[in-house]
Amino acid sequence: MRRVVQFSTGNVGQHSLKAIIGRPDLELVGVHAASPKKVGRDAAELCGLTEPTGIIATDDVDALIALAPDCVVYTAQAETRPMEAVEQLVKLLSAGINVVGSSMVWLVTPSQADDWLTGPLEKACAQGNSSLYVNGIDPGYSGDTEVHSALSLVTRAESILVQEIFDYANYDDYEFTGKSMGFGLTADEEQPMLFLPGVLTTMWGGPVRNLADQLGIELDEVRQRIEPWYTDQKIECKLCTVEPGGMAAVKFAVEGVYNGEPVITMEHITRLTAASAPDWEFPPDGKPGVHRVVVEGEPRVELNTHVSDPVLDVTEAGCVSTAARVVNVIDWVCDAPTGLIGVEDIPQAAVIRGLIW
Structure with missing residues (x-):
């Protein structure tokens, strides 16, 4: 005990x-x-x-x-x-x-x-x-245990994509998650904490470099990319209210580059309601969220992890x-x-x- x-x-x-x-x-x-x-x-x-x-x-x-x-x-x-x-x-x-x-x-x-x-x-x-x-x-399971399982099924890996695709509309954490990701901010306002230079590579760069070390490759660089999506309509949800012109979705990633190409990518697609960023990728099979690993190689392997609960929202089930x-x-x-x-x-x-x- x-x-x-x-x-x-x-x-x-x-x-x-x-x-x-x-x-x-x-x-x-x-x-x-x-x-x-x-x-x-x-x-x-x-x-x-x-x-x-x-x-x-x-x-x-x-x-x-x-x-x-x-x-x-x-x-x-x-x-x-x-x-x-x-x-x-x-x-x-x-x-x-x-x-x-x-x-x-x-x-x-x-x-x-x-x-x-x-x-x-x-x-x-x-x-x-x-x-x-x-x-x-995430960081954690999707970038270590899940990706290790996927890599164990290939004889040769060409690239690795680790994704979290979630609707955060019902996630009651505006004070940290909402503010740090910049939900509700306009394009003219100061960048949120998470997207300042070097912050993403500090938070998710470790798992990228760790995976490269485990694979025995020396990366050229670890870099970040960020793509905000701004709404033209008012979006109301539990996390916050976003006025027209405010950010209601964001796609961001940390990439490990090898021989000039990104070979290890840890990407998040985060939106507030399905009305946000409708052209971006959604979880498969109509699920509200997914942690996914895709290994392009011999053979191609895709693992999709869905967590759910009969009472809790999917984001809380993730907690x-x-x-x-x-x-x-x-x-x-x-x-x-x-x-x-x-x-x-x-x-x-x-x-x-x-x-x-």
Whole structure:
């Protein structure tokens, strides 16, 4: 039985919290909540369950460390506050607590992350004899586990395309996703954070370079491309309202170039309602979203992953899968060698232990 603390209860954290409570092999011992509105509330209430757990949310990190958990599930928004997040992670790891998380997406491929990030975390792991693993659905699954499966089916690969095609209309995260992608902005306004020079290659460049290393090729360069789509009509949805002239869809990608041609491409097509960018590619078979890998080679392989839920919107179902990518590996990480862990370090059979009960 692993003693676990859930750190944040947002779009992903509420689902990992619910999973931890329901798992017979995990014991929830603490919950961190940054919002004053959540502090003091029972964990069950914060993830939509009705039976109280007796575990009350706190914003006191030291009190959570004092619980001596085996692992912390760290899903707090970190990309907009990286130094603060690193400080929190260092504190946990130095105290001998293992961490799995969906935040700090640069760490999905720790071997490709910059020293400013890996240096203090590796030092903290060594000090606490602890381990850190970060993954998700994208970056994460589609660019590692799914693409590895596709590549295992070809004798020769010519190019690799990894895609996320989703309608974000019902995704309730304007403060980060909406603003960072620039939904609602006009062409004359300042570029959003995600599309500033170098940001995309920083966030998705690691998986591209990692895949190239695994394939044994040296890329000429890793570059980004961005194509916004502006609406001529008002679009209203849960994420935000877009006035005529505002951006309602965006296509962006990070490309690994080899011999002058893009051979590894990680592309997102993100729209608000089906009325946006009607000429762009949609998910196959009328599905609301897809994570897809296409390998052109011998033979051509295409894998399409659809996540769904009878109650949740497809984007929220994706958040459940993101939570699964870290909750399912807690046991293995707790027994892992000290340091930063990449998905390639983990036997795939280890991430499905204990899922049926």
